[in-house]
Amino acid sequence: MPELPEAETVIKGLSKYLTNQRIKNIRVLNKKSLIGASRQASKSRVVGLRRRGKSIIIDLDNDHSLLIHLKMTGQLIFIPKGTSRSVRRINLGHPTNDFVNSMPSNHTRIIFELTSGTLYFNDLRKFGWIKILPTKEIEKDSFVAKLGPEPLTKKFNPEYLTNILKRRPKSSIKAVLLNQSVVAGIGNIYTDEALFGAKILPYRKNNTLKPKEIKKLVSEIKKVLKLGIKHSGTSIQNYRDVKGAQGKMQNYLKVYGQANLPCKTCKQPIQKNKTAGRGTHFCLNCQK
């Protein structure tokens, strides 16, 4: 789930709790969730948090970093030291956890014990991972090295996207926006929202987009991502912030998850199909 706005929200929430805190111990409950040696992170102090695309980076004072990808169902939940059991009763988005006090939950994969409290990495589907690697090697990491520009920087502009589309004339615009090597951080939700804002059907072939449409699309992508950040991300099922709270962006979505409901602009029913292998939402009347 977590796309760029959700990763950004998690970082904002975690920073105040983790910065300058020491990692005392790391408990690995699911081996596959951790890549690298946990001893390279324990006994170190957190110096800062940052984001690259959808991934979260926690820098440590021993020249190592945690590179984290939440994939679809990953959560980073922080419980400050001394939190009472009643406060720990939080809704994590699935029935097994809904009314259970439990941290760790059934889906906790890694536990970081810090001086300020405990950080739980939960991940129902086990697709997510945390890598521990030297800070200097993050840029060379096999995952990070392939990422395209950040969508909220000037590097992502109409000229850049135009050149990308020329090299991929026959695929769909949606497939391009989901490709992290083209632009890093956009996922299924914000792709559908940005294409609606730009009035472009998701399955349009790239060589049919006009310059005006490309320009509008770039600006709509930046707009929906900023709106997502403003509303602390989208919570459809599992996404939660560090305190287990839901984001608010789902209340502002115009097409994602709105199949058969009236379009907020023209009242025609929102359509759903499969484009680029993903559930895709659009308005046949508003988008061309």
Added chain:
DNA sequence: CACTTGACCTGTCCGC
């Protein structure tokens, strides 16, 4: 080279 498909996992929801 670029695109599509299936796999990775666990769970929910819907129809029968």
Added chain:
DNA sequence: TGCGGACAGGTCAAGT
């Protein structure tokens, strides 16, 4: 109530 199948926000390897 049970069962089978489709589907779920991401990415990668393998196939075309």
